[in-house]
Amino acid sequence: MENDDRKRDYVLRTVEERGVRLIRLWFTDVLGRHKSVAISPAELETVFDEGLQFDGSSIDGFSRIQESDVLAVPDPGTFELLPWAAEDEPSGTMFCDITQLDGSPFPGDPRQVLRRNLTRARDAGFEMFCAPEVEFFYFAEANRGIPQPLDGASYFDLTTADVSSDLRKRTLHMLEALSIPVEYSFHEDSPSQHEIDLQYTDALSMADAVMTLRLTVKKIALEQGVHATFMPKPLNGVQGSGMHTHLSLFRDGQNAFHGPDGDEGLSDVGKGFIAGLLRHAREITAVTNQLVNSYKRINEGYEAPRFVSWARNNRSALVRVPIIKPGKTQSTRVEYRVLDPACNPYLAYAVILAAGLRGIEAGYELPAEAEANLHELGPDELSTIGVEPLPSNLAEALDEMEASELVRETLGDHIFEWFLRNKRAEWNEYQRQVTPFELEHYLPTW
Amino acid sequence: MDPLLIFPEPAPPELAQALDLGGWSWKSIGDPDAAIAEEPDGGWTGAIVVADVDPEGALAMCRRLRRGELPLEPLLLLVTANQLEDLKLREDLYDDFCVLPIRPVELSARLRHLFWKTGRGTRPDLVEYGPLALNVETYQAAIDGQPLDLTYMEYELLKFLASHPGRVFTRETLLSRVWGYDYYGGARTVDVHIRRLRSKLGEEHAGLIHTVRSVGYRFGQSRWGV
Numbered sequence: 001m002e003n004d005d006r007k008r009d010y011v012l013r014t015v016e017e018r019g020v021r022l023i024r025l026w027f028t029d030v031l032g033r034h035k036s037v038a039i040s041p042a043e044l045e046t047v048f049d050e051g052l053q054f055d056g057s058s059i060d061g062f063s064r065i066q067e068s069d070v071l072a073v074p075d076p077g078t079f080e081l082l083p084w085a086a087e088d089e090p091s092g093t094m095f096c097d098i099t100q101l102d103g104s105p106f107p108g109d110p111r112q113v114l115r116r117n118l119t120r121a122r123d124a125g126f127e128m129f130c131a132p133e134v135e136f137f138y139f140a141e142a143n144r145g146i147p148q149p150l151d152g153a154s155y156f157d158l159t160t161a162d163v164s165s166d167l168r169k170r171t172l173h174m175l176e177a178l179s180i181p182v183e184y185s186f187h188e189d190s191p192s193q194h195e196i197d198l199q200y201t202d203a204l205s206m207a208d209a210v211m212t213l214r215l216t217v218k219k220i221a222l223e224q225g226v227h228a229t230f231m232p233k234p235l236n237g238v239q240g241s242g243m244h245t246h247l248s249l250f251r252d253g254q255n256a257f258h259g260p261d262g263d264e265g266l267s268d269v270g271k272g273f274i275a276g277l278l279r280h281a282r283e284i285t286a287v288t289n290q291l292v293n294s295y296k297r298i299n300e301g302y303e304a305p306r307f308v309s310w311a312r313n314n315r316s317a318l319v320r321v322p323i324i325k326p327g328k329t330q331s332t333r334v335e336y337r338v339l340d341p342a343c344n345p346y347l348a349y350a351v352i353l354a355a356g357l358r359g360i361e362a363g364y365e366l367p368a369e370a371e372a373n374l375h376e377l378g379p380d381e382l383s384t385i386g387v388e389p390l391p392s393n394l395a396e397a398l399d400e401m402e403a404s405e406l407v408r409e410t411l412g413d414h415i416f417e418w419f420l421r422n423k424r425a426e427w428n429e430y431q432r433q434v435t436p437f438e439l440e441h442y443l444p445t446w
Numbered sequence: 447m448d449p450l451l452i453f454p455e456p457a458p459p460e461l462a463q464a465l466d467l468g469g470w471s472w473k474s475i476g477d478p479d480a481a482i483a484e485e486p487d488g489g490w491t492g493a494i495v496v497a498d499v500d501p502e503g504a505l506a507m508c509r510r511l512r513r514g515e516l517p518l519e520p521l522l523l524l525v526t527a528n529q530l531e532d533l534k535l536r537e538d539l540y541d542d543f544c545v546l547p548i549r550p551v552e553l554s555a556r557l558r559h560l561f562w563k564t565g566r567g568t569r570p571d572l573v574e575y576g577p578l579a580l581n582v583e584t585y586q587a588a589i590d591g592q593p594l595d596l597t598y599m600e601y602e603l604l605k606f607l608a609s610h611p612g613r614v615f616t617r618e619t620l621l622s623r624v625w626g627y628d629y630y631g632g633a634r635t636v637d638v639h640i641r642r643l644r645s646k647l648g649e650e651h652a653g654l655i656h657t658v659r660s661v662g663y664r665f666g667q668s669r670w671g672v
Contacts, residue, residue, distance in 0.1 A: 003626055010598045013585045018593065081595040118630060127632045176645045179597055181638075201638045202631035253617070253633035330634075 007076035008048045015041045015092060018081065024093040025052060025072050026211070028110050030061025030415055031290070031422070032344025034215050037072065047074060051099060061418045062098070062108045070106050072096040078208060083177035084219065095208050107414035110346035114207055117350040117410060121357060126249040126256060126269075128353050131183070131200035131333075132210060134341050135241035136217060137234050138164045138192045139227045147234050149192030150226065163224065168194055171220045178216065180209045190238035200246065203349045210243075210345040230341035232289070233296035240297030242304055243341040246322070247352065248333040249273065258332040264312075265332060266321065271366040274310050274319050274334055276359020277352065278367065281308045281318060281338070283404035284351040285390055286397035286423065287411075288339045292430045295393045297340060305337045308388045309370035316373050318390070338390060347411060354410040395427045448486040449473040451493040451518070453507045455480075458496055461524070464550035465494075470557070477503070478510035489518075492560065496524045498546055501532065508539040517613070520560035524548065564611070573608050575666055577651060580605055589651055596646060599625070603639050607655065611666035614658045636663075 015023065023044055024036050037054065039047055051071030056062035062070060074094035085091040098109035105112040121128055140148035150164045165187070172182050181199040188195045196217075198209060214230055221228035233240035249256040249269060257270030266274075289295065298304045303315065311317035320335040339348055358364075370387065382389070391397035398420060401407050408416045448471070452461065455476030465472050471491075475481050481490075493511055497504035504523070511518040523540040525533065533543065541560055544552060573580040580587045585601060587594040596604065606624050607615070615623075617633040629635055640663055644652035656664045 007598045010585045010601065017584050017586050077598055080597060083595070122630075127630060127634070129631065129634065177595060179600065179642045179646075181641045181645055199638070199641060200634075202629075202635060204630055205638075250632050250634055 004076065007079075011076045011079045011092075011094070012045060012048075014079070014081075015044060018090050020081070020090045020092045022085075022089065022091040023074075024082070024091060025074055025096050026093055027072055027096045027098055028211060028344065028346060029059050030108060030110060030344065030347075030418060032110070032211075032342070032347070033060070034211055035059060047072075048076070051103075052096075053101070056098075056106070056108070059108075061415060061422070062106070069101060070108075071099045071101060071103075073099055080178050083174050095211075107412045108418070110344050110350075110415070111204075111207070113411055113415060114204055114346040114350045116412075117353050118203055121249070121353055124357065124361070125251045126357070127251075128203040128349070129200045129248045129250065129333075130203050130206040130349060131198055131246040132206065132339075132345075133195055133197045133242070133244045133246075134210065134213060134230075135188055135193060135195045135243065136228055136230045136341060137190070137241065138167065138194065138221060139229060139234070147227075147229075149190075149235070163226070164192060164194065167221055167224060167226060167228075168196075171217050172196070174216050174220060175213060178212055180212060188239070190235065193239070193241065200248075203353065207345040207349055210341075214341070232291060232294045232340040232342055239302050240304065241341055242297065242337065243339040243343065244335055244337045245339055245349075245352075246333045246335050247273075247356070249356075255330045255332050257334065258329040264321075265324070269360055270321075270332065270334070272360035272362075272364055273356035274321070274359070275364035275366045276356045276362075277319055277334070277336060278308050278310060279359065279364055280351075280355035280404070280406055282388065282391055282397075282400045283407050284355055284401070285338065286394065286401040287351045287407065287419075288336075288343050288348045289397065290344070290394075290423065291340075291342050292394050292426060294340050294342065295391070295397075298338060298390060299392075306390055307370075307382065308390060310334075310367075311370045314370055314373065317370050347415070351407055351410050354406055358406060393427075394423060394430075398423055398427065448489065448491045451475050451481060451490045451511070453493070453495045453504060454500055458548075460548050461494065461496060461553075464548055464553050467550055468554045468557070475507075478507055481507065481511060482514075492520045492522070492557070492564075493518055494522045494524065495540070496546075497529055498524070498526045501529060505536070505539065508536075512539055519610070519613075520557075520564050522556060522560060564609075573605060575608050575611050576654070578604075578608055578654065580608055589647060594646055596643075599629075599639055600643050600646065603636075604643055607663070607665035612664065612668055614661055614664045614668075616662040620662065 020041055022038050023041065024038050027035050029035055039052065051073040053069055053071055055068055056070040057068040074096050076094065078095040080093055082091045082093055097111055098106040100106050118128065138150045140150060168185055172185055175182055183197040183199045185196045196213065217228045230241060257267055259265055259267035259270060298306055305316060305318040307318065309317045310319035312321050313323060318338055320337060322333065322335060324331045336352060391400055402420055450470055450472040452472050452474040455474040457474040475484060495504050495507055508521060508523065511521060520541040523543040524546055525543055526546050542556055544556055571581055571583040573582060577590045582605065587596060587601060587604060603624050617636040620636045621633055640655060644655055647654060654665060658664050
């Protein structure tokens with residue numbers, strides 16, 4: 001705790017020395033939406049000591065039957081000065097953990113869910129690292145109706161007068177200033193689609209970083225009157241947006257996935273992790289792909305994975321094991337490819353970790369690698385080689401989740417039950433909609 | 447400020463007097479084990495080893511102080527004129543030397559120079575190296591006079607590195623010295639933070655932090671000029 005005092009002291013001194021006028025406290029609701037409440041420097045010390053009390057019932061997934069007040073407790077290690085704040089009004093920000101009034105972790109707080117699961121992994125000797133590739137679209141306006149792409153460029157295109165490339169450049173600059181190093185960024189293959197690949201870090205910092213990234217991308221776009229969206233499938237007929245995430249476990253500073261040469265380069269830990277991901281993939285899909293719209297992305301005819309499979313160099317697989325450069329054993333990792341950028345990153349990384357750990361601990365056997373392009377196989381061929389499809393819509397994913405003891409244990413009863421209730425309601429509402437497809441196809445004929 | 451380590455124990459009276467006059471805080475230590483056992487939380491500020499009475503013991507002390515996980519510096523060796531020959535090939539054991547008898551003005555001048563060279567400046571609250579300045583009282587860092595926006599851990603890492611310029615540190619050492627136990631991610635966390643720090647130092651100054659292949663990291667120029 002002495003260290004925590006020093007961190008608080010660091011924040012308090014920095015706020016004073018830099019003339020910070022406003023501190024934004026950030027947290028996340030169960031659906032993964034960014035919440036922010038601003039306090040003044042004068043309140044900061046008290047908030048460090050006592051937390052900031054607010055009514056949780058106004059936040060999705062925070063309400064409880066009796067007591068609804070909760071505390072936001074800022075994590076001083078996450079303090080940053082906001083790079084986009086006006087020069088005459090410096091602002092800072094911190095992520096918060098949400099606790100109950102007695103200081104115990106609030107079961108509806110996604111950040112605490114991830115923390116709890118990371119602590120479990122640490123007790124087993126593992127640290128998880130994540131590196132997501134976040135895709136998104138820029139559109140001319142945010143109105144309902146047909147989204148207007150900003151350009152018609154595709155993969156790696158160099159378009160000189162490209163507004164969106166300026167936007168992306170400015171966004172990257174902001175991310176670096178917010179301690180979020182970017183590995184690559186480029187134009188993706190759909191019109192106006194972009195990708196930002198983040199450099200690996202521990203899973204909790206990365207979930208925070210994904211939240212900050214989504215906010216930053218949207219904010220910088222909005223300055224230019226552009227709407228950025230992480231909706232998984234905003235346009236008919238082109239690829240949607242995914243958030244492929246590269247994952248690795250480290251033990252005693254060494255990559256625990258790396259195995260002796262000749263044995264596929266994977267250790268038993270690595271194989272167990274993949275086997276766990278595969279066995280529980282259908283159960284965790286509602287969390288990694290939480291929108292009705294998520295399932296439009298992982299549909300037939302596109303690159304997103306549709307089947308529970310793994311492979312070394314086959315991009316149709318759900319889990320890919322990238323081939324590493326000789327000697328780069330620390331880079332051994334698996335890429336989970338179904339995630340989309342509209343997920344709650346805390347919950348998504350928590351269920352992925354739990355599935356992988358279960359595979360390691362229970363010693364699941366790794367099934368054979370998928371060598372064929374699964375997108376080209378028919379249902380009979382797939383069932384012959386024992387490959388299951390991922391849930392094809394949100395309702396099916398929720399059924400799988402509801403039956404999963406693993407997901408319940410990982411998320412805790414509070415979030416597990418609230419999530420199912422909320423998402424069932426979303427599905428039912430969707431089911432009642434008359435869609436443009438129906439009007440187009442049925443109205444003229446029937 | 448943490449004390450200077452003085453060998454032998456008790457400290458020669460004329461040295462003790464010179465240090466007291468110069469306002470230096472110090473503690474005399476009689477053998478290498480005591481140097482470890484009685485090390486202050488913030489580490490010894492530096493060491494003055496007097497070799498005239500017990501030359502073997504003095505060299506053993508130097509070796510021990512230099513060999514630890516975090517080699518002690520600066521180390522000032524005080525020798526008699528007759529012992530100058532013995533310094534040959536032992537240049538790695540000290541940062542500077544001084545010939546006995548002690549002249550208080552020279553001792554102070556050498557200590558100031560050594561502290562300046564090892565990045566600790568002449569003010570205890572300031573760490574300076576080239577364009578970088580770090581104020582350990584206010585937790586603020588600046589490069590070329592421009593404030594750096596750092597997280598707490600980035601600040602702590604930069605402070606540690608800049609306080610020991612020219613030294614190569616392994617990830618494990620950095621982890622135990624800078625992070626303690628309060629972090630996720632293990633030794634790899636160090637790489638993550640180095641990458642962030644370089645980005646915040648900016649392209650022009652990112653090179654202040656060198657990667658030493660298959661060892662770790664070094665801040666500033668190597669002491670051997672390579």
